[in-house]
Amino acid sequence: MGASQSNGQVVFRSETPVQFAPDVVEQLSERQASPTPTPERQSTLDEHIRARIQNEVKQLRKAEEQVQEEIRLALEKENLDKEKAMAGEASGEAEAGAGSIKSSAVLLGDLEEIQAKIDRFQTRKSLANYPELKASQDALISCYKSHMNSSLECWKEVANFKNSVSQLEKEYFKTLQ
Template sequence: MGAGNSKPTSEHSQHVFAADAPVRFSNELVDSLQNSTQSDSTRSKNLELQIQARVKSELEKLQAREAAKFSQISEALSDEPAAPEERPLAEKIGDTLTSSTALADKQRKQNISHNSVSKEIVELKKKLEARKKLEQVDPAVEKAKEDVVTCLRTNDRRPLDCWKEVETFRREVGRLEREFVEKTVR
């Protein structure tokens, strides 16, 4: 138990294997192996990196090809008008009994395409932006909110470091709530 050293010696021991038959290598091969800076692990890492790069490039090609197909198909679908479908007899009878405005709305809904919907969305967004806001946000609350957002972005791995900014924001919102309550009670 105590016969051997507990610490390894600083000398590197060499293992020599004896072969049954003499083995001869050319001097060039021995020199290239001795002068090589690569080890098995670095060669395997380089090979793995090359494989990953190739897989990544193939995936990017596939994604580009599929995105092109998708955009081509979506363009074709949005450009072609909807094919008129044969409606059931009950629906035709119901149309004759309904008013002309309801019938016009129903026809408009059937003729909606991707382009017309996107145009309507843009128009609605413009209308919403044109509306005036009823109340302007208090500048102190806005500043406190921006401070919280900035702190959370800079400390994205440690959000608990932003407790001061959050507390300031809560105080400002509480002040606004108290002011609102006082205005409504009076």
């Protein structure tokens, strides 16, 4: 019985019709007919998109720093293991009298190995081996340059770029397993 009144809504019925000024009606109809947002709304949207892009860049930089740190730690561990192994070999060879020749050859081999690892890392970092990612990146950049004031026009390019990055990440994680 009291449930219908407990919802907090009060309905007023007026016998006089409500009328709006013609310029108010015209302004509302123009807003509805216009497919583009107002300049204020567009600037708000642009700011939001810029903030999200900056956030993504920060996250990518953090991820790159983490990968570099992991590589550095792995190389340190590998070098320590090799030094321990060389120390064992050097003590055995020092007794034989040929320790300095062997250790310089081992050091040269280690240096070449490290250089090869650096080269592999640099080639992975390069986009030359990933033409579809490079193409989607170029398309996105050119779209942003051609639509500087309306970056929302580039939503297709952003989606394509995200998909390319996602595919590349999946392939990378498959190689880790």
